[in-house]
Every structure is written in C-alpha cells, then in structure tokens.
C-alpha cells in the first residue's frame with residue numbers, strides 16, 4: 001500500500017512548506033499537505049500526520065464512533081464544514097485545551113488529528129508529531145516579567161527539547177535586547193552573559209546573575225566566553241551570517257546546547273535553512289511562536305535526558 005504523510009503548514013506559510021517539500025503533493029486541504037512516502041523532518045510543518053487514513057461516514061454519529069474506535073484523544077483540524085466537524089468532535093472524549101504553565105513538560109499522551117475533507121469523508125491520523133492540537137502550544141503567559149513576547153519562543157524551544165537551563169547553568173544570549181530570552185534563563189536560575197548592540201530593558205539589566213556586554217554577536221569568539229551550557233541566539237541578521245558563527249561554536253567544542261533563530265526577509269532562504277537542517281544532532285523547526293523565521297535546536301550529541309526538567 002502507498003505510504004502517505006500529512007504535513008500541517010503554520011498559518012501563512014503553506015508556500016514555504018510546499019517549497020521545502022519539493023515534490024508535487026498528492027493533495028492540499030487548506031494548510032494540510034498530503035505527500036507520498038514516510039515522514040520527512042520538514043521545518044515548515046507545525047504538525048506531522050503519520051499514515052493518515054480515510055474513513056467513509058454516513059452520519060455524525062458514525063464519524064465519532066469510527067474515531068473513538070481508533071483511539072481516545074483527537075484534535076480537530078477545522079478548516080471547512082465547521083458545524084458538522086464540531087458536532088463530531090463534541091462526541092469525542094474531551095481533550096484539555098488548558099494553556100501550559102512553563103516549565104511544565106509537554107503532555108505525553110498520544111494525540112491524533114482528524115479533519116473532514118468532505119461531508120462523508122474523514123481523514124484521520126492517530127499518530128502525530130506534536131502533543132498539542134495542530135502543533136499550537138499555548139502557554140500561561142507572564143504579562144509582568146518579560147519586556148516583550150519573544151520569551152514565548154524560548155519557552156517553546158525548551159519545551160520541545162524537554163530540557164532547559166537551571167541553577168548553575170552558564171548561558172550566552174546573543175542579540176538579547178530588550179531581554180526576553182535573558183529573562184527566561186535568569187528566571188530558571190542560570191547565569192547569563194547577555195550580548196547586544198542595543199541595551200537591555202532596565203528592569204532586566206538590574207536582575208542578578210546577568211552580565212550584559214554591549215557588543216556585536218559576530219565579534220564574540222568562543223574562546224573569549226569559555227564553556228557554555230546553552231548558547232541562545234536571536235540576532236536579526238541574514239541566516240548566511242549565522243551559519244559560520246554557529247559552526248565556529250560547534251567546532252570549539254565549548255557549547256552543550258544551542259537554540260538559534262533564523263530570521264528571513266521577504267524571501268525565505270531555503271538553501272541556508274537546509275544547511276542548518278543538515279548539521280548532525282540538530283533539528284530545524286517552525287515554532288508556533290515563530291513568525292517568518294525558523295528555530296534551530298541542537299541538544300548536543302548523545303544527550304536524551306533533560307538537564308533540569
């Protein structure tokens with residue numbers, strides 16, 4: 001039987017997913033792209049539907065029964081036939097949509113995805129890559145501590161990695177102003193060297209365990225900094241500038257974990273994205289909180305266990 005995989009593009013980035021896929025898709029249902037073959041690690045997929053199945057249904061009741069017979073937890077991808085889809089979903093066991101308090105780990109219960117491709121046809125994948133409905137993690141937000149919403153990206157990166165800095169961790173934050181990421185690591189108890197050409201928000205700058213240096217991220221050499229548990233980089237620049245810098249850090253052997261944002265201008269630089277994706281031990285993802293950017297996660301070699309989780 002032909003193997004099929006479904007890839008859900010982040011909102012607004014279907015074109016990037018199709019470009020990354022390369023081959024012609026079998027079908028496109030709004031943001032859901034069906035393609036031949038086993039799952040590939042596509043950065044522009046916010047959720048991967050493994051081996052989706054087609055179910056013919058004559059009624060709402062029959063649809064719900066067929067899904068319940070496959071497994072317990074289902075997330076609806078609701079792009080059309082909203083009322084009928086909702087009536088089916090209402091007959092399925094309730095799946096909590098409560099925001100996640102960071103750093104609580106992501107749920108581990110399997111969460112399937114389903115959608116109505118027409119009134120009589122369900123497409124359902126019991127096994128998906130994300131534990132969150134349609135890959136969309138929502139956090140209990142902190143409206144008081146961080147100076148902007150960038151902290152949500154780092155929370156999401158740490159949640160995906162299932163590891164994060166803790167007391168005693170030594171972290172470097174490149175492109176740190178106004179200080180959202182620095183705040184995240186400081187709040188986790190880490191010591192943070194925070195570098196930007198622009199200043200930190202004063203409320204962040206006066207927190208303990210933060211050493212701010214006004215400098216260019218590209219002027220900093222690994223040997224000047226020394227051993228690091230985490231290198232986090234959110235510098236606004238062309239990804240082609242980031243690649244040699246990240247390679248220098250990897251070659252130095254001084255860093256144990258890396259989180260690095262690749263920000264794109266009008267055009268997505270797929271070639272540089274592919275070069276990041278090819279670095280052994282890392283993975284390139286579009287976080288739910290990313291805009292026209294990708295995040296490269298490198299948890300270091302041979303380290304499956306969380307550091308401070």
Ligand SMILES: C[S@@+](CC[C@H](N)C(=O)[O-])C[C@H]1O[C@@H](n2cnc3c(N)ncnc32)[C@H](O)[C@@H]1O
Pocket residue numbers: 148150151174175176177178179180181182195196197198215216217218234235236237
């Ligand atoms: C998206 S902001 C970072 C937001 C930060 N992660 C936070 O959570 O608040 C990007 C930052 O990159 C900085 N930047 C741009 N070029 C830089 C360079 N060459 N060296 C250091 N920082 C740079 C900008 O000053 C800006 O503060």
